[in-house]
Amino acid sequence: MASKSTSNDLAARKPNLREAILCAAEELFATNGFNAVSVRDIAQAAGANPGSVTYHFKTKDGLLLEIYNRHCGPMNRRRSELLAAARRVRDLQDRLEAIVRAYVLPAFSSGSDLAGGGARFTRLRAVMSAEGNEVARRIIAQTFDDTSHAFIDAIHESLPHIPRTEIVWRSHFLLGALYYTLVTPERVSRLSRGGADGADAGNAIEQLVRASVASFQAPPLDPPAPSRRRSMAQSKT
Amino acid sequence: MASKSTSNDLAARKPNLREAILCAAEELFATNGFNAVSVRDIAQAAGANPGSVTYHFKTKDGLLLEIYNRHCGPMNRRRSELLAAARRVRDLQDRLEAIVRAYVLPAFSSGSDLAGGGARFTRLRAVMSAEGNEVARRIIAQTFDDTSHAFIDAIHESLPHIPRTEIVWRSHFLLGALYYTLVTPERVSRLSRGGADGADAGNAIEQLVRASVASFQAPPLDPPAPSRRRSMAQSKT
DNA sequence: TTCTAATTTGTACGAATGTACAAAACTTTC
């Protein structure tokens, strides 16, 4: 048996068990969290033996680490490309929207970037940050802060009258909204009584971009400049 | 139990172990998630024996359930009061802000409402929703949806030109931002390079209210009224 | 006091966990 693979679906299905394990782990971690998923669960979902997980990734932490290493590069690269393009938009209002879209889009993309897609990985990050996972915390601060700063700077450039600190707050809110939408999309469907599908990525992106752009444009809380004495700053809009 | 209140301060007279267990569990669940915390961890933090947890709450799920039952009532009652007051604000713009504040404030309150405070419980809910906890999911949909609908309706009243579905989206984003701020406040401090303290509840509330109000006021994506000329019918249910 | 019920402790058990490791099976190279 098992002559050279002429056209064997089964053999072609899992030419690489290592990949299958990674994929299964990503799916399970993203939906159930790190602690609730056992190595045996992952192995079973991947059609593999528990020992194979240990062989390829040494420990459970090592498996999570590899998932991050697999995704961080491509996702941040994609974001950088989109951000660079957005920066070239002339109109400030349009540029802001393009920047926000450049931030949101790769997080929702499903299947284009890398095997598995960005939405699942983003959801994984959301769940890991909620669980306070040690491994994830270390990698994120190390890998994503550069990207975050680049976006914050770009947004600040298109909204120079708003203090950087407030832009940090609002981009934080944006990320929280993004995470939450990926974690519990069914809540949107439920509360809108079927008027919207929370799992519809395209619609979610548009709604999130629209809301976030407006939030960035809100007048600042703190006085924008240290020595500008322009008393009453009544709400203009 | 059922003893007539001869010495009514049964709770204060002795360090009530049941209360200590509840408090310790709330703290540990909120910071580490449900699955990562063992009954023994809770017992040790409360200075109790593992068996006591079983005695008072039967199971680990029962313990979580009791935490929810303890908090849901007071928090939703407080929100209803604040919402009722906000609804009486005349100016539509001010009213919207008051409504949003009525939603956000109880979630951040620390120690006023009930033993432990709302911020910890809100963080707990955030972590549970990320973990996809079954017990939490059931209670939340059952207990919080009424409150959510009340707020959505109130916001819709002050922004009648925006479709209800979009208000649902934006209130969903608000809740996500709120959750994320309570889960990882240190990220704000880090990204703002010390310019802001993410754990400063007062500032967080003001920033969140400001950003959310603007997001609610953003022009809608979908045409608000069907009076527009009918091109291709969208997938309208 | 003494009786009774409520609480706390200590311990134990079966199941599930992460991981180590040797044998088996498969690939690649000679």
Place this chain on the structure above:
DNA sequence: GAAAGTTTTGTACATTCGTACAAATTAGAA
């Protein structure tokens, strides 16, 4: 072909888990 390497399997071990339960302790009423 055989030899050497890599991958997969099966199993086993030491912990830790949630929870049950009887004994010990405590509180309240007689």
